Amino acid sequence: MTEYVHTPVLLNEVLDLLGPRGHNELLIDCNTGEGGHSYSMMSKYTDLKLIAIDADKDILEIAKQRLQPFADRIYFHCGWSFDFLTDYPSQFKRPDTILFDLGVSFYHYKKSGKGFTFEKDEYLDMRLDTSTGITAAELLARLPERELADLLYNNADERYSRRIASLIVNERQKSTITTTSALANLVARAVPASYRHGPVHPATKTFQALRIATNGELSQLPSILEAALRLIEPGGRLGIISFHSIEDRIVKNFLRTMNKDCICPPNAPICKCGGQRSINILTKKGITPGKDEIERNPPSRSARLRVAEKILERSDND
Numbered sequence: 001m002t003e004y005v006h007t008p009v010l011l012n013e014v015l016d017l018l019g020p021r022g023h024n025e026l027l028i029d030c031n032t033g034e035g036g037h038s039y040s041m042m043s044k045y046t047d048l049k050l051i052a053i054d055a056d057k058d059i060l061e062i063a064k065q066r067l068q069p070f071a072d073r074i075y076f077h078c079g080w081s082f083d084f085l086t087d088y089p090s091q092f093k094r095p096d097t098i099l100f101d102l103g104v105s106f107y108h109y110k111k112s113g114k115g116f117t118f119e120k121d122e123y124l125d126m127r128l129d130t131s132t133g134i135t136a137a138e139l140l141a142r143l144p145e146r147e148l149a150d151l152l153y154n155n156a157d158e159r160y161s162r163r164i165a166s167l168i169v170n171e172r173q174k175s176t177i178t179t180t181s182a183l184a185n186l187v188a189r190a191v192p193a194s195y196r197h198g199p200v201h202p203a204t205k206t207f208q209a210l211r212i213a214t215n216g217e218l219s220q221l222p223s224i225l226e227a228a229l230r231l232i233e234p235g236g237r238l239g240i241i242s243f244h245s246i247e248d249r250i251v252k253n254f255l256r257t258m259n260k261d262c263i264c265p266p267n268a269p270i271c272k273c274g275g276q277r278s279i280n281i282l283t284k285k286g287i288t289p290g291k292d293e294i295e296r297n298p299p300s301r302s303a304r305l306r307v308a309e310k311i312l313e314r315s316d317n318d
Helices: 011-018 036-044 057-066 068-073 081-086 106-110 136-142 145-156 161-172 180-190 204-215 221-231 245-258 291-296 298-302
Strands: 026-029 049-054 074-078 097-101 237-242 279-281 304-310
Touching: 011 036, 011 097, 011 237, 011 304, 026 036, 036 049, 036 068, 049 057, 049 068, 049 081, 057 068, 057 074, 057 106, 068 074, 081 221, 097 221, 136 145, 136 161, 136 204, 145 161, 145 204, 145 245, 161 180, 180 204, 221 237, 221 245, 237 245, 245 279, 245 304, 291 298
Parallel strands: 026 049, 026 097, 049 074, 097 237
Antiparallel strands: 237 304, 279 304
């Protein structure tokens, strides 16, 4: 029997806000992971159809096993959600609901062996899809010092980004930095003692920043959200769970823009978008876990769910 190590966050809220509003609806779970959200959705709503997407083939196989009881209602796709949404197969109806769980599954820290955590000594890969792209170790070896410092700051708000980048560049001239333990030790040496011995491991933000960069998590997020909103049926709902402030800021700003009566550039001489907002925001401040959930599942503490309902179809020229 497969042991599932990831607990889906804000599960009841997802079921309530993103559950079907009619019959024979289609849900796209764009970051299926071990399939926790999808399993609960398919169990509760017995005529719901699902497209389950994940870029990691290994974790998608785990989801397939978990979701086997509903196999006749599910289509699995291994790949990036942006590619699938922008080149949407004509065999499917337009989705009624799209869910993004932007967090990295606990599975990747505990079982993937890809170097997501400093708690194990592993090769610094960090790619969800190991068939393409460059590894975190290659990023560390290639990036100029200033770009590396900017990456740490922009992707994780690492306040000692320049000190960490400087030491990494200095050390890589002596030997390559290819393991999680080597990187964690370098970060600990680079930061002040007060930061090193604080409540959070000093390498936490560095690992986060490298993971985000390796998988293009922030750079592609606005385009993915736009593709999802264009694809979804009017009246359909878009749900996004984010896990850190930079990610949530992108989501919040995107929804705010789509909620405006006019989304033309400020310097546009006339309105070309039609002057009607695209969505209703159903969670004005976002939904965060309650005390009970945080006690049961501590990694949920930083999660925030935002949900919007599409009310207007815009043309490709908008």
